[in-house]
Amino acid sequence: MxxxxxxxxxxxxxxxxxxxxxxxxxxxxxxxxxxxxxxxxxxxxxxxxxxxxxxxxxxxxxxxxxxxxxxxxxxxxxxxxxxxxxxxxxxxxxxxxxxxxxxxxxxxxxxxxxxxxxxxxxxxxxxxxxxxxxxxxxxxxxxxxxxxxxxxxxxxxxxxxxxxxxxxxxxxxxxxxxxxxxxxxxxxxxxxxxxxxxxxxxxxxxxxxxxxxxxxxxxxxxxxxxxxxxxxxxxxxxxxxxxxxxTYWNDRPYMGFGLSAHSYFPKMPEAPFGVRFWNPTVFDAYFDKVSSAIDGPLDLPQPQREVLKEHEALTDFFHMHLRTEAGLPADALRLKFPRSWECAINPLEKLENQNLIQSDGTRTSLTSKGRLMSNQVFAQLTFTAEDLTS
Ligand SMILES: C[S@@+](CC[C@H](N)C(=O)[O-])C[C@H]1O[C@@H](n2cnc3c(N)ncnc32)[C@H](O)[C@@H]1O
Ligand code: SF4
The missing domain is CATH 3.20.20.70 (Aldolase class I)
Structure with a gap:
């Protein structure tokens, strides 16, 4: 990072x-x-x-x-x-x-x-x-x-x-x-x-x-x-x-400053699948927040941060990378999700059979048909906690 x-x-x-x-x-x-x-x-x-x-x-x-x-x-x-x-x-x-x-x-x-x-x-x-x-x-x-x-x-x-x-x-x-x-x-x-x-x-x-x-x-x-x-x-x-x-599409860290701005760190010792945090959309709440001394995102009150669970991070990883023509690199997927990447194999095979995605073994990306039907692709690549345990 x-x-x-x-x-x-x-x-x-x-x-x-x-x-x-x-x-x-x-x-x-x-x-x-x-x-x-x-x-x-x-x-x-x-x-x-x-x-x-x-x-x-x-x-x-x-x-x-x-x-x-x-x-x-x-x-x-x-x-x-x-x-x-x-x-x-x-x-x-x-x-x-x-x-x-x-x-x-x-x-x-x-x-x-x-x-x-x-x-x-x-x-x-x-x-x-x-x-x-x-x-x-x-x-x-x-x-x-x-x-x-x-x-x-x-x-x-x-x-x-x-x-x-x-x-x-x-x-x-x-x-x-x-x-x-x-x-x-x-x-x-x-x-x-x-x-x-x-x-x-x-x-x-x-x-x-x-x-x-x-x-x-x-x-x-x-x-x-x-x-x-x-x-x-x-x-x-x-x-x-x-x-x-x-930065947003490739799972890289960013910090947002100002009213309503969002931030994201893909990995922290206490948040192995990443943490998102965001500022209030109302001025007074934002001003209160920026004047309080806090040590890091995990000390923010719950409604202003979200520690991602593995299935949520996996979903985001697919949705964001697949927006790009370069697509999703297999090695990055396996590196971040060594325990869970395999649960994506079945939906990926189905999507490939429907000609909505394509893969050369190292990268997966949307086909032109998939781009027009991206909502359907993303719906099939939305994982639940149960998907990761089955
Ligand atoms: C955050 S806006 C700010 C840009 C600048 N203030 C402007 O309006 O020219 C960035 C872009 O989001 C797009 N946008 C805003 N609202 C949208 C909407 N409801 N649907 C699709 N695109 C939208 C516009 O093209 C806009 O230029
Ligand atoms: S209201 Fe929205 S779209 Fe219009 S100028 Fe402002 S930011 Fe841009």
Whole structure:
């Protein structure tokens, strides 16, 4: 376990988008960002020493809209991590999420000063009607202006695109993809809208079959500009895959700081199958928590941590690795689960017979059919405590 990923949550937004379920607030409705960041830095001072390694391979500023707050605050957070002993590795990936119309040259200069080398732009769509329908305040021209600013300084950026939106047609999606192609980003995340049944945006959406077609069109169009799918929702030019996201998919440790942030250590002496812990989603509870001196995650009160049982860890191990094209390495599975990996043999054989997964003996991954039916695959690779004893 020789390095960790760090996630920093910035919960400020210009508006609350209609589909968004993240812990974020309109900027004027909560405490000023400088006060929030003071608490976040206090948390770093209290907790960074818990990390299984002080070496950091990725930092991810997410939200919310990190690009909305004063960039000196972003700088001060990285400085606080360094004061607490963080060693940012030479090839570390440092990402910041950017909303269109919130970036300027001064912010870019500050971000670059502290090592930001990846800008994740929440474009969502280049169709002004769809943007309005999502409740976004920016328009497509704002996104183009932000991208032009990043291009001017030759910066490395990624887009987020949403699809499967109410009333969205194939033609609209194709126009979005044409625009993406014209900007040729190094990376793109394409998310199919996820909202619960009965949500106002759950009506008038493309049918499930149409959504699958949309997935396929996205894959084909992006491949034509050398953006390869490397995870269910993520595409990149070779070498530009998100290192931070691989932390989550490849069972590596990460620490999250800020309101609602989650952390995970895959192994501790008292938690051989890993421990997850997370921050409250309510400000007062979060502030109380970060000011209390505790020695480590296992001393947190029960509702804020979960020591994983073997069957839960095995389930997560399959679900996360199988999201990636690289898939699940057999040797890593056997190393972490020497007593239980064999209970996966039967479901894996069944899935292979159904052409939902493929294996070359060293790695197992989803087939293209499996990718479209990933929920079914994951359901068959969900283990109970009884599965491990039988
Ligand atoms: C944490 S959000 C923050 C990004 C940034 N604030 C923005 O909205 O542009 C990261 C991404 O999650 C995706 N997302 C948010 N809500 C979603 C939902 N309900 N279904 C699918 N994707 C969603 C959006 O594409 C968004 O860009
Ligand atoms: S701007 Fe991003 S984080 Fe904020 S509400 Fe919209 S989708 Fe959510």
């Amino acid at each position: 020789n390095s960790i990923g760090v996630y920093i949550h910035i919960p400020y937004c210009i508006q609350r988008c209609r589909y968004c379920d993240f812990t974020t607030f309109e900027q004027d409705k909560i405490l000023p960002p400088s006060e929030y960041v003071e608490h976040l830095k206090q948390e770093i001072r209290q907790r960074f020493r818990w990390a299984p390694s002080s070496k950091v391979h990725s930092i991810y500023f997410g939200g919310g809209t990190p690009s909305l707050i004063d960039s000196s605050l972003i700088v001060s957070i990285v400085e606080e991590l360094a004061n607490e002993g963080m060693v940012l590795m030479p090839q570390a990936e440092v990402t910041i999420e950017i909303n269109p119309a919130t970036l300027d040259p001064k912010k870019i200069e500050d971000y670059l000063k502290v090592g930001v080398n990846r800008f994740s732009v929440g474009a969502q769509s280049f169709d002004d009607d769809l943007l309005k329908l999502c409740g976004r305040r920016h328009n497509a021209q704002d996104t183009r202006d932000t991208l032009a600013l990043l291009n001017k300084s030759k910066l490395n950026y990624s887009f987020d695109l949403l699809f499967g939106l109410p009333h969205q047609t194939q033609e609209q999606l194709l126009r979005d993809l044409e625009e993406v192609q014209s900007w040729s980003p190094n990376h793109l995340s394409a998310y199919c809208l996820t909202v619960p049944q009965g949500h106002p945006m759950s009506y008038h959406r493309p049918s499930e079959d149409k959504q699958i077609e949309m997935f396929q069109v996205i894959e084909q169009q992006l491949l034509a500009v050398n953006l390869h799918r490397y995870e269910i929702s993520n595409f990149s030019r070779p070498g530009f895959e998100s290192q931070h996201n691989y």
